[in-house]
Amino acid sequence: MATATMRRTQSEDRPTLPPTGIAARQLIRRGAHAGPTNGLAPGYVQGNLAILPHRLAEDFMRFCQLNPKPCPLIGVSAPGDWRLPALGEDLDIRTDLPRYRVWRDGTIADEPTDLLRWWRDDLVVFAIGCSFSFEQALIEDGIELRHFTCNCTVPMYRTTIETVPAGPFHGPLVVSMRPMKAADAIRAVQITTRFPSVHGAPVHLAKPEAIGIKDIARPDWGDPVPINDDEIPVFWACGVTPQSVIMAVKPDFCITHYPGAMLVTDRRNSEFAIM
Amino acid sequence: MATATMRRTQSEDRPTLPPTGIAARQLIRRGAHAGPTNGLAPGYVQGNLAILPHRLAEDFMRFCQLNPKPCPLIGVSAPGDWRLPALGEDLDIRTDLPRYRVWRDGTIADEPTDLLRWWRDDLVVFAIGCSFSFEQALIEDGIELRHFTCNCTVPMYRTTIETVPAGPFHGPLVVSMRPMKAADAIRAVQITTRFPSVHGAPVHLAKPEAIGIKDIARPDWGDPVPINDDEIPVFWACGVTPQSVIMAVKPDFCITHYPGAMLVTDRRNSEFAIM
Numbered sequence: 001m002a003t004a005t006m007r008r009t010q011s012e013d014r015p016t017l018p019p020t021g022i023a024a025r026q027l028i029r030r031g032a033h034a035g036p037t038n039g040l041a042p043g044y045v046q047g048n049l050a051i052l053p054h055r056l057a058e059d060f061m062r063f064c065q066l067n068p069k070p071c072p073l074i075g076v077s078a079p080g081d082w083r084l085p086a087l088g089e090d091l092d093i094r095t096d097l098p099r100y101r102v103w104r105d106g107t108i109a110d111e112p113t114d115l116l117r118w119w120r121d122d123l124v125v126f127a128i129g130c131s132f133s134f135e136q137a138l139i140e141d142g143i144e145l146r147h148f149t150c151n152c153t154v155p156m157y158r159t160t161i162e163t164v165p166a167g168p169f170h171g172p173l174v175v176s177m178r179p180m181k182a183a184d185a186i187r188a189v190q191i192t193t194r195f196p197s198v199h200g201a202p203v204h205l206a207k208p209e210a211i212g213i214k215d216i217a218r219p220d221w222g223d224p225v226p227i228n229d230d231e232i233p234v235f236w237a238c239g240v241t242p243q244s245v246i247m248a249v250k251p252d253f254c255i256t257h258y259p260g261a262m263l264v265t266d267r268r269n270s271e272f273a274i275m
Numbered sequence: 276m277a278t279a280t281m282r283r284t285q286s287e288d289r290p291t292l293p294p295t296g297i298a299a300r301q302l303i304r305r306g307a308h309a310g311p312t313n314g315l316a317p318g319y320v321q322g323n324l325a326i327l328p329h330r331l332a333e334d335f336m337r338f339c340q341l342n343p344k345p346c347p348l349i350g351v352s353a354p355g356d357w358r359l360p361a362l363g364e365d366l367d368i369r370t371d372l373p374r375y376r377v378w379r380d381g382t383i384a385d386e387p388t389d390l391l392r393w394w395r396d397d398l399v400v401f402a403i404g405c406s407f408s409f410e411q412a413l414i415e416d417g418i419e420l421r422h423f424t425c426n427c428t429v430p431m432y433r434t435t436i437e438t439v440p441a442g443p444f445h446g447p448l449v450v451s452m453r454p455m456k457a458a459d460a461i462r463a464v465q466i467t468t469r470f471p472s473v474h475g476a477p478v479h480l481a482k483p484e485a486i487g488i489k490d491i492a493r494p495d496w497g498d499p500v501p502i503n504d505d506e507i508p509v510f511w512a513c514g515v516t517p518q519s520v521i522m523a524v525k526p527d528f529c530i531t532h533y534p535g536a537m538l539v540t541d542r543r544n545s546e547f548a549i550m
Contacts, residue, residue: 182479189464190476201465204457206481206507232481275550 020044021266022089025096028264034098034113036260038132045198045269046262047074047087047127048239049097050246051115051255054079057124059167063245064126066164070173070241072197074265074272075127082119084127087265093125099258106250111258118255129198130239130262131176133269137191143184146225154178155219156238160212161203163245171245175203175211175235177219179227185234192236194273204235211235295319296541297364300371303539309373309388311535313407320473320544321537322349322362322402323514324372325521326390326530329354332399334442338520339401341439345448345516347472349540349547350402357394359402362540368400374533381525386533393530404473405514405537406451408544412466418459421500429453430494431513435487436478438520446520450478450486450510452494454502460509467511469548479510486510 021044027033037046052060057079064071075084082093094115102110102118112118131154135145147154154176161173180188185205193201208216216233217224221240227233243256257263296319302308312321327335332354339346350359357368369390377385377393387393406429410420422429429451436448455463460480468476483491491508492499496515502508518531532538 182481182485186464186477186480189461190468193465193468202461205461206457207505210457210505230482230485 021264024264025088025091028098029092029095031113037098037262037264038260041264043136043268043270045074045087045265045267045272046130046132047265048130048242049093049100049255049257049263050126050128050242051093051123052126052246052251053120053253054122054124056168056249056251056254059169060126060246063163063166063169064128064242066166067173067241068196069200069203069237070163070239072129072199073126074129074197074267075125077125079124080121082125084125087127087263087267089266091265093263094119097257097263098261100261101256101258103247103251103254103256105252106247115255120253123255126242127263127265128239128242129272131199131236132262133198133272134192134195134236136269137195137273138188141187141191143180143188143191146179147223150223150225152223152225154222155224156221156240157208157213157235158220158244163241168249169245171241171248173203174220174238174241174244176222176238177216177225177233177235179225179231180234181231185232188234194275195269196274197272199237199239202234203237206232208233208235296539299539300363300366303373304367304370306388312373312537312539313535316539318411318543318545320349320362320540320542320547321405321407322540323405323517324368324375324530324532324538325401325403325517326368326398327401327521327526328395328528329397329399331443331524331526331529332401334444335401335517335521338438338441338444339403339517341441342516343471344475344478344512345438345514347404347474348401349404349472349542350400352400354399355396357400359400362402362538362542364541366540368538369394372532372538373536375536376531376533378522378526378529378531380527381522390530395528398530401517402538402540403514403517404547406474406511407537408473408547409467409470409511411544412470412548413463416462416466418455418463418466421454422498425498425500427498427500429497430499431496431515432483432488432491432510433495433519438516443524444520446516446523448478449495449513449516449519451497451513452491452500452508452510454500454506455509456506460507463509469550470544471549472547474512474514477509478512481507483508483510
């Protein structure tokens with residue numbers, strides 16, 4: 001009886017969210033977690049995913065190198081290799097994300113929960129840093145993130161800032177926006193500067209019109225959030241930029257993560273801080 | 276002939292400004308430089324000066340500790356000691372600034388070029404970091420400083436932000452303002468964050484009204500500067516704050532530097548960078 005009770009108690013006390021990156025990936029791999037990855041494995045870096053045929057990979061890698069703020073590369077595979085050992089033990093990119101988007105000529109061909117039937121030997125995997133890491137650092141500093149308060153998706157905007165082109169890849173910078181009081185905005189610059197591999201410092205603040213945003217209440221992606229009178233909008237380079245740039249090229253074949261269903265890595269957010 | 280020519284050439288090539296802090300102080304001490312110190316000994320830290328009777332010194336030191344952004348202490352002497360060896364070899368605070376202001380009960384009693392006849396055994400010297408150091412770092416990064424372009428004094432404003440009081444010392448934070456494009460403002464936050472002992476990161480940006488500045492075109496000290504449509508005002512805590520706070524107390528006796536005539540130290544600006 002005592003043993004049974006203890007077992008039940010342990011089971012009830014056991015956290016429902018896996019505490020590490022590898023545990024999260026294993027949960028996802030066996031089909032036990034199908035939704036968004038936000039909140040999974042708190043403290044571990046998550047990444048955007050882009051998988052391209054080898055013939056496009058070199059130009060895309062160069063595009064990322066030229067545009068590190070929207071496209072901070074945190075991992076690249078060899079052609080045909082589904083592993084990214086620098087980002088995770090036993091990581092298999094074909095099975096470790098909850099859902100994918102398979103694209104043909106710029107349109108969605110499939111939204112599978114694994115890539116086993118889509119995998120090809122010429123595919124190159126790109127993992128790109130995402131804002132979850134710096135958002136965690138902001139929250140830990142006591143800064144309110146409005147889209148968290150509103151329980152919605154961060155608002156994102158196409159800007160008139162052009163990325164630096166490479167091969168066929170070119171297009172406008174996409175930014176995410178978080179409204180803040182000025183003192184929090186200054187603190188947010190300091191905090192996010194520490195994380196260059198997850199978009200780093202803001203690219204703009206105040207004056208949305210200066211970067212071509214005509215109506216701050218109508219984002220191009222995500223949801224609008226209220227901006228109070230004593231707040232300014234603060235803009236970060238956004239991981240939607242590389243996706244938007246890839247889609248403009250309409251590759252005959254490519255794969256991305258499904259929105260919100262990111263790659264969970266074994267690297268801790270704090271490891272990505274440069275100081 | 277050859278020797279004479281070489282001598283003349285050397286003399287013509289010799290910079291007219293002394294290259295080090297100690298050389299600048301020696302020039303000032305012997306009466307050979309009477310004007311503002313801006314531009315003297317480029318690369319060396321300059322400081323604001325406040326000299327108070329011992330009975331006020333402890334409260335003022337605590338005031339500085341509580342308000343490090345407007346009052347970053349870079350040196351404090353023992354009572355009656357005119358030296359600050361941590362800031363300069365052979366430094367004599369009584370003779371090494373071009374001009375001083377001697378105050379009695381909050382009004383100017385004298386503006387002497389040395390303090391030899393005013394010195395007292397109960398005086399405590401406070402050297403407080405000034406914006407020259409971070410301004411040099413901004414200029415070296417290619418950021419335009421409008422008051423340099425306009426060849427005028429940086430505009431300064433009394434704000435509705437209260438300092439943290441200590442003993443009799445209390446009063447509003449005074450800020451200096453530099454207009455910048457948003458991207459430069461973000462870069463300026465990064466650069467000045469590295470210099471906490473010379474005011475550090477901005478305290479505010481955009482929205483002057485949020486800190487009680489009613490008319491940005493009418494500074495309380497210094498000169499107005501134009502702000503272009505694509506620029507925002509960026510505000511730093513200002514070394515006028517401690518002076519303004521001291522004057523409000525109207526001490527029966529105190530000494531400050533004459534405006535623009537700062538203490539030149541032997542410490543390099545780069546030594547004050549925390550990273």
